[in-house]
Amino acid sequence: MAKANNRSLNLVLMLSLLILVSMVESSFLGAKKATPQCDTVVGVESGDTCLDIAEKFQLSTEFFDSINPNLNCDALFVGQWVCVDGTAN
Numbered sequence: 001m002a003k004a005n006n007r008s009l010n011l012v013l014m015l016s017l018l019i020l021v022s023m024v025e026s027s028f029l030g031a032k033k034a035t036p037q038c039d040t041v042v043g044v045e046s047g048d049t050c051l052d053i054a055e056k057f058q059l060s061t062e063f064f065d066s067i068n069p070n071l072n073c074d075a076l077f078v079g080q081w082v083c084v085d086g087t088a089n
Helices: 002-029 050-056 061-067
Strands: 037-043 081-087
Touching: 050 061, 050 081, 061 081
Parallel strands: none
Antiparallel strands: 037 081
């Protein structure tokens, strides 16, 4: 009986160790991508395009895109918030 308990304990310890190593590796390998920090947003108005907004706030298109990484410029809608000032990481 003691042998069976010892095997079960060893199995639990090995599985715990594998889970721990897996978690540590994933934190090193899957480094989180830095997200931009937005300081100022504006609402899209009727007829606005991404280029219009970038020009209005004197932003390069590259910077505008970097602070709005998930923005679909082909599907802007009135009232949608877009970032016009911030830090692109």
